[in-house]
Amino acid sequence: MLAAGRSRRMGRTNKLLAELDGVPLVRRVTATVIRAGLDPVVVVLGHDAGPVRASLDGLPVRFTMNERHGEGIGSSVAAGVRV
Secondary structure (H helix, E strand, O other), X not given: OEEOOOOHHHOOOOOOOOEEOOEEHHHHHHHHHHHOOOOOOEEEEXXXXXXXXXXXXXXXXXXXXXXXXXXXXXXXXXXXXXX
């Protein structure tokens, strides 16, 4: 799961943390991926790493940090593949 970007197109709100019926979108999508049976689920963090990670608390996922997330999606894909 790529969750490292800045979400600039959404304005000031990080779209990953935007809520639908009180649940952050990143949690909804991640839970769907888990229910689909994908294993392991690796979440690549970057911008807003703390709040994004907290929103996934309790879900069976692995985390990795992409310190180079500002370089674009390719750097996040590479970070996830390395796990």
